[in-house]
Amino acid sequence: xSDPRPGEASGEISGGxxxxxxxxxxxxxxxxxxLSARVVATTMVLGLVMTxxxxxxxxxxVATGLVADAERVATAExxxxxxxxxxxVDHTDKASVADLQQLxxxxxxxxxxxxxxxxxxxxxxxxxxxxxxxxxxxxxGVGIVxxxxxxxxxxxxxxxxxxxxxxxxxxxxxxxxSAVVVGQQVSFPVVGEYSLYLxxxxxxxxxxxxxxxxxxxxxxxxIVLLVGAIAWAVSRLVVRPVRQAAGVAEQLAAxxxxxxxxxxxxxxxxxxxxxxxxxxxxxxxQIVRLEQLSTLQQQFVSDVSHxxxxxxTTIRMAADLIHDxxxxxxxxxxxxxxxxxxELDRFEALLSDLLEISRYDAGAADIDVEPTDVRSLxxxxxxxxxxxxxxxGSPVDVVAPPQPCIADVESRRxxxxxxxxxxxxxxxxxxxxxxxxxxxxxxAVAVSVRxxxxxxxxxxxxxxxxxxxxxxxxxxxxxGGTGLGLAISLQDARLHHGWLQAWGDxxxxxCFRLTVPxxxxxxxxxxxxxxxxxVGLPVTVDVSP
Amino acid sequence: MRGRLLVVDDDLxxxxxxxxxxHSEGFDVTHVADGSAAVAAFRESRPDLVLLxxxxxxxxxxxxxxxxxxxxxxxxxxxxxxxxxxxxxxxxESGADDYVLxxxxxxxxxxxxxxxxxxxDEPAQERxxxxxxxxxxxxxxxxxxxxxxxxxxxxxxxxxxxARKPWQVFSREVLxxxxxxxxxAGDTRLVNxxxxxxxxxxxxxxxxxxxxxxxxxxxxxxxxx
Numbered sequence: 001x002s003d004p005r006p007g008e009a010s011g012e013i014s015g016g017x018x019x020x021x022x023x024x025x026x027x028x029x030x031x032x033x034x035l036s037a038r039v040v041a042t043t044m045v046l047g048l049v050m051t052x053x054x055x056x057x058x059x060x061x062v063a064t065g066l067v068a069d070a071e072r073v074a075t076a077e078x079x080x081x082x083x084x085x086x087x088x089v090d091h092t093d094k095a096s097v098a099d100l101q102q103l104x105x106x107x108x109x110x111x112x113x114x115x116x117x118x119x120x121x122x123x124x125x126x127x128x129x130x131x132x133x134x135x136x137x138x139x140x141g142v143g144i145v146x147x148x149x150x151x152x153x154x155x156x157x158x159x160x161x162x163x164x165x166x167x168x169x170x171x172x173x174x175x176x177x178s179a180v181v182v183g184q185q186v187s188f189p190v191v192g193e194y195s196l197y198l199x200x201x202x203x204x205x206x207x208x209x210x211x212x213x214x215x216x217x218x219x220x221x222x223i224v225l226l227v228g229a230i231a232w233a234v235s236r237l238v239v240r241p242v243r244q245a246a247g248v249a250e251q252l253a254a255x256x257x258x259x260x261x262x263x264x265x266x267x268x269x270x271x272x273x274x275x276x277x278x279x280x281x282x283x284x285x286q287i288v289r290l291e292q293l294s295t296l297q298q299q300f301v302s303d304v305s306h307x308x309x310x311x312x313t314t315i316r317m318a319a320d321l322i323h324d325x326x327x328x329x330x331x332x333x334x335x336x337x338x339x340x341x342x343e344l345d346r347f348e349a350l351l352s353d354l355l356e357i358s359r360y361d362a363g364a365a366d367i368d369v370e371p372t373d374v375r376s377l378x379x380x381x382x383x384x385x386x387x388x389x390x391x392x393g394s395p396v397d398v399v400a401p402p403q404p405c406i407a408d409v410e411s412r413r414x415x416x417x418x419x420x421x422x423x424x425x426x427x428x429x430x431x432x433x434x435x436x437x438x439x440x441x442x443x444a445v446a447v448s449v450r451x452x453x454x455x456x457x458x459x460x461x462x463x464x465x466x467x468x469x470x471x472x473x474x475x476x477x478x479x480g481g482t483g484l485g486l487a488i489s490l491q492d493a494r495l496h497h498g499w500l501q502a503w504g505d506x507x508x509x510x511c512f513r514l515t516v517p518x519x520x521x522x523x524x525x526x527x528x529x530x531x532x533x534x535v536g537l538p539v540t541v542d543v544s545p
Numbered sequence: 546m547r548g549r550l551l552v553v554d555d556d557l558x559x560x561x562x563x564x565x566x567x568h569s570e571g572f573d574v575t576h577v578a579d580g581s582a583a584v585a586a587f588r589e590s591r592p593d594l595v596l597l598x599x600x601x602x603x604x605x606x607x608x609x610x611x612x613x614x615x616x617x618x619x620x621x622x623x624x625x626x627x628x629x630x631x632x633x634x635x636x637x638e639s640g641a642d643d644y645v646l647x648x649x650x651x652x653x654x655x656x657x658x659x660x661x662x663x664x665x666d667e668p669a670q671e672r673x674x675x676x677x678x679x680x681x682x683x684x685x686x687x688x689x690x691x692x693x694x695x696x697x698x699x700x701x702x703x704x705x706x707x708a709r710k711p712w713q714v715f716s717r718e719v720l721x722x723x724x725x726x727x728x729x730a731g732d733t734r735l736v737n738x739x740x741x742x743x744x745x746x747x748x749x750x751x752x753x754x755x756x757x758x759x760x761x762x763x764x765x766x767x768x769x770x
Binding site for chain 2: 168309311312313314315316317318320321368370371372373376380384404406411437472
């Protein structure tokens, strides 16, 4: 936590983006975690797409229908008005251009509905080449541009109505507005063919459509919300039992084997609950059976222990008595007494190691820790091993820090591990020096025992912890080891949530490192000592088997 | 005679062998095989020390230990075939002073027995005071404000060992050597259990001891006087 990393610095610069990113990540996490959220969101999106599609289709149908209707009404009216106009023009007695102009303006004005529902325009037809002509009469208050194609069409078919929808500007609001334009030719005396255009703005239809659009929009929004609510309710129905099952499974995993899911009814969810409960019951049965087996095994081990140890005590005492007075016997009997005595020691060690191992196998080993200075355990073990070290000619050096290395350990078990390691080192040390190093860090205390003896072959560093493992089968077993020492030590270390690891190199020697956490509750972060003494850096990877 | 011992063990071969070995060391040995007869035999023979097997027919060693301890401070050494922490601790908590694990060597047993019987060679007049306790070493009595506290000889020895050097911290191993007479490493649980028993008798509040104080990671010391 000392040197700032480049990544952190850039994170500070883009703080705002980082916050948005965090919110985004939180939302994403919620999305991933919550099945309901995904179901509701997906349903709402699909619902929105559906309602928009249906709404647009209906709207178009309505709009088309309205326009068609408007056109039909407009053409029918226009036909009637055209006939009236033509007949007025036919019956007029006006002959001067000025009079005709006046007539035309009267006609156009009378044709226009005062309420803006209809306008009229009179424009000289395309192809009227008469020299005398009227000026075009255009409706007041609204700008209309008659499309050229309409004008052409009207001129081309003088007896037929021509209809077209054009857009114009609403004189009231200034908004664009569609209108139906119906054009037909009117024959004037003197000035010839003129086109009468009747314009029907579709303002009512527009209003209707906008009401429909608003209604559709509101309806769509309500439907999407409703669909979302339904999806949420349904997903709750389905998700709740699933969450319940997850909760119960967690309880089961935490060891509450009595936990069950409530089941009601006959549906799929009830079936899920039932199968879940059956599974839990099966597991519980199995676990209880195993527990019973373990208890039986434990009891058996305890009984064997007692039953074997009592006669062995008698034999031991008898053998000692005979051994003490062996000088009084003839040499063969005397030697037999010595062998009996020595082998009894081995038998005893083997028996107690076997019982210890079987106690671990039965899961019956428990630990009774108290804060202990590991240095004092090391000192005691090394002192106890001094006579053996002297016999073998291997000096044992202890390297320990001046301050206490306190950890929560069971002294008896840690001492047993250290005794095993030190005695092994002396026995395989070939008379060369042995170094026992003690060190501590924040999370752990470690002891390494380094010898400069035969060492271990590659691959053996894991096998040394196997029961009855022997480094070199060809080597005669000269020492009184039971072959279970390191296996028990490994179990002892694990009981402390610690590590026991081995390193070795043929001809260079070997190093065994015990690391125990300062507290049983806090895991080891790193061992304060290197496993490989030829490398200076602490090894942090747990390679213990 | 070096002392009278009561051996309570249902294994007749072992009991006979124990008899042979202990007798050759000069002890006077009485043997009881049945747990239910053990307490009566204890009352009758008034031994200097009891060797008690844990697993017995009739009444188990733990219960016998409790009953003997209720009426006497006589040294009790358990003979146990179990090494499980719980079994050993239960045995010690029921009042046993020491235990020997089967299979034991005869010398080991004799050393344990001798250590428990080795008494009465303290200097004649020695008075110690620790906390509000007055200790008369020669008279084997502990008083608080004139009222005598009932301690077993072992608990008394433990208290005296601590009280003689009130400022010194004793490691469990040192106490095992001084009080129990272990020359080699012994079971430090002996110390823990007996410190607890001692505290329950002498402390005002055994949960917050003031006379026998734990020194974390090292051992125990007698608290400020």
